[in-house]
Amino acid sequence: MASSDDTTLAGKSSGVYEPPSKPLTSTYIDEFHHHHSPPPSESDPSSSHYPTNITYNHQSSRPIKDLPFLLLFLLFVIxxxxxxxxxxxxxNPNSPSSVSAFVYDIRIDSCIKDRAVIGDRGLFLNLLRSDSGYLLKNLILTLVVTLILSIPISLFLLFSLKHYAKQLVYISLPFFVIVPIFLDLYWFxxxxxxxTCSxxxxxxxxxxxxxxxxxxIGVIVWIFVLNWGRVELTVRIIRVSADALSNNLGLFGVLPVMILGLIAYFVPIVVFLVYARLNGEIVPKENHGKIFCQWKQDSWVPAYYALAILTMLWSAAAxxxxxxxxxxxxxxQWYFSKEDSRIKRSIRSSLRNAFGPSAGTICFSGLLIAVVRIVRGAVDTAANEDASGMINVIxxxxxxxLLSAFExxxxxxxxxxxxxxxAYxxxxxxxxxxxxxxxLSAVVVEIVSTRxxxxxxxxLSVIYAIVVCVILNAASDLGVDSYFVAVVTFVVMLVxxxxxxxxxxxxxxxxxxxxxxxRDKGEVCKTDVHEIYVHLPISRNHSPSYLNARTPLLV
Known part of the structure; x- marks a missing residue:
């Protein structure tokens, strides 16, 4: 009979790691490092300039990092x-749209106002009095109800993923195929x-x-069948992540507030852009022997538009x-805490670090992300144009x-x-x-993707939209417009x-x-996480280890 060491070495020689059936312990971690660590010259942190004890930094006052990028960002904002x-x-009190109200006066060689422009202020009121107003009223009411119901629906989804992730996935996957087939046949x-359509x-x-x-749809089903083993592993990882998030529900209060703060920060910039458009004057211009009036924008306005748009893109990415x-x-903080202890003010300390010592790091990362998005957008735009030639392709x-390597x-x-x-x-x-x-490698993120x-x-969004459509057809006279409202609510719920x-x-x-x-320190802070993440493959094409080891899923 082969010894346990021989069995472990045999698993290593086959390129597949076979995890033990017993729960993960510190003894198992030591054995794992003994057989699976690189040579000491490569894996020993002391052989390089890297810290030997990487863990969560609980210092109340972290050192400030990447300060130049924070100052550059503040310069852009100011x-x-x-x-x-x-x-x-x-x-200028006279907007570009009022140019038609000016005529050229040859006596003073300038443009003067000829008549007052009367706008149609009743357009919006007429819109509300029309049939479109009835549609708008129902649309706003439905969106308000959707926003209110989105809170319990999100919490229901989170706790379902925590306790019934496997069942929820197995129930949803058939609908992912049935719903498109139903919509396809319904449209036909x-x-x-x-x-008219026929x-x-x-x-x-x-x-x-x-x-x-x-x-x-058949291709989608085929992809799911080929990656069914990875689906099993992903389900377990989703359950662990939902458990971690459910222990920090305060994030659902802080993160939306951060988004609202960004919107409130954008409002004055948008107002400034509108006012910047009004910086100019109405001047005469000769064309084919005729003189007419036109709007001439100040030379600095395009530069301000570029500055403001770049600031908004950088701010959004940051x-x-x-x-x-x-x-x-x-x-x-939740992960590195003890099993039975509750971390207090973890979100507050994260916010303090984010907008304090690490603000420069966030600004640096946001700048790089914004530049990558702009460059990728420019490349995609150029790809859509008729740009031929080997040099352009290269x-x-x-x-x-380069962009993929950066990401x-x-x-x-x-x-x-x-x-x-x-620092970054x-x-x-x-x-x-x-x-x-x-x-380990970042390629395993493909296993824990959001597909x-x-x-x-x-x-869930399709089901909600169908319910909304049925209710609107039963309780209102929207008719065909109910489908439009249902599509809008589907998009809102999906977002x-x-x-x-x-x-x-x-x-x-x-x-x-x-x-x-x-794993680097040989410790186990969360046993359930190790029992799942230890199965992650070390390469893109490597199958999850539990498939080869035939270990049962702990779900």
């Missing part, structure tokens, strides 16, 4: 508001019955569209990174490769910065070294539940980094 106030004070029948789309075209949609920072800091490939390295950087308080560049380097030392969660919220998925996705990333830190 300049935007300063020039915006100047634009508001210096605006409705278009066949409707004379005239525009002959029977042959309707059959082609219906078959094409069914083929797409706010997204700040939310990730707060989520990561809060979840990390440049596009190089740019896409790969940036994946866990802000999570690590929230945990340790390190140090966090990127330390994260890479942490994952490399422990035979299953996206399928769940899509099904709200998508925010929950976004938070869960960041929780998954944070728990993964915390697990890597635990």
């Amino acid at each position: 300049s935007t508001f300063a020039f915006g106030i100047f634009a508001s004070v210096n605006k 029948v409705a278009c066949t019955i409707n004379s 005239e525009k789309f002959p029977l042959g075209y309707r059959i082609i569209v219906m078959v094409f949609v069914l083929l797409v 706010m997204v990174e700040a939310q990730v920072y707060v989520i990561s800091g809060t979840i990390a 440049l596009k490939c190089c740019v896409n490769a 790969f390295l940036n994946k866990f950087t802000i999570n690590f910065a929230a945990i340790t308080g390190e 560049c140090s966090s990127a380097r330390l994260t890479y070294e942490l994952l490399r030392r422990n035979l 299953l969660l996206a399928a769940i919220i899509f099904v 709200i539940l998508g925010f929950l998925v976004h938070v869960l996705d960041n929780v998954i990333d944070t728990v993964y980094i915390c697990y890597a830190i635990d």
